[in-house]
Amino acid sequence: MAIVLDGTTGISAPALTGLIDAANLTGVIAAAQITGALNASGSAPVFTCRAWVNFNGTGTIAIRASGNVSSITDYGVGMYRLNFTTAMPDANYAVIGSPSKPSVSSWVYWAQPRMPSEILAESVVIQTGYVSGTNAGNYNATQDLSDISVAIFR
Amino acid sequence: MSKRIIYKNTDGTVAVIIPADCGLTIEQIAAKDVPTGLPYKIVDVSDIPSDRTERDAWMIDDTELTDGIGGDSNEFN
Numbered sequence: 001m002a003i004v005l006d007g008t009t010g011i012s013a014p015a016l017t018g019l020i021d022a023a024n025l026t027g028v029i030a031a032a033q034i035t036g037a038l039n040a041s042g043s044a045p046v047f048t049c050r051a052w053v054n055f056n057g058t059g060t061i062a063i064r065a066s067g068n069v070s071s072i073t074d075y076g077v078g079m080y081r082l083n084f085t086t087a088m089p090d091a092n093y094a095v096i097g098s099p100s101k102p103s104v105s106s107w108v109y110w111a112q113p114r115m116p117s118e119i120l121a122e123s124v125v126i127q128t129g130y131v132s133g134t135n136a137g138n139y140n141a142t143q144d145l146s147d148i149s150v151a152i153f154r
Numbered sequence: 155m156s157k158r159i160i161y162k163n164t165d166g167t168v169a170v171i172i173p174a175d176c177g178l179t180i181e182q183i184a185a186k187d188v189p190t191g192l193p194y195k196i197v198d199v200s201d202i203p204s205d206r207t208e209r210d211a212w213m214i215d216d217t218e219l220t221d222g223i224g225g226d227s228n229e230f231n
Contacts, residue, residue: 053174060204066174071187074170075163076210083187085176123187144206 050093051084051152057128058144068152078128078142079114082150087121093154095119099128100147107132111148126150158202159184160214161194161224168212170202181222188224195219 003013040046051068055061061074073081097111108131118125129142157180159171171194173183180196188194195218203212 059206060199060202061170061172063172063174066176069174070176070178071174071183072172073187074172076167077206085178
């Protein structure tokens with residue numbers, strides 16, 4: 001039966017049952033095809049990012065882009081909680097924090113989980129700041145940063 | 155989003171939630187991401203100071219937090 005478009009009676013088409021059921025899809029997408037599509041060579045398994053966010057932590061704090069993050073909670077200077085839209089299976093995930101330097105300098109800027117007890121399946125608290133070897137009397141501190149990226153792997 | 159959610163932590167400090175474009179409404183995000191039992195208020199982003207010089211000294215009157223109560227998605231605050 002062909003698909004028929006009729007301005008009076010509408011659209012008629014053959015039943016799709018059996019065309020796209022699980023049995024017909026089995027074997028269509030092989031593991032090698034998935035890793036190939038991801039440009040992943042070799043036999044090592046691929047684990048994808050489960051949540052990520054890029055945000056401005058200064059001034060009017062704003063999320064530039066994100067995935068599986070429902071919100072950021074601003075707790076104070078250099079402290080932000082990432083709330084996941086869909087929770088992780090547990091709290092044993094990897095947190096990758098990467099702030100950009102706000103200016104050209106030899107200082108080291110960091111973004112990391114504040115403490116183990118604040119790594120939860122639903123959220124994680126990130127603290128940001130710097131370490132300076134040149135600023136006498138002010139060698140390290142918590143600080144708002146303008147370009148913070150965090151990724152979660154599990 | 156042009157909205158923010160504010161609530162008071164149990165230590166008296168002010169928390170500000172910045173919603174992401176995640177498919178949830180601001181009300182759904184508030185119910186999910188405000189800690190359990192804490193009252194909150196949904197405000198315009200323009201109501202939040204952009205000058206964070208005194209960020210850790212921000213205060214909010216409890217009587218202003220009238221838009222709802224946090225749900226049970228979070229285990230700490």
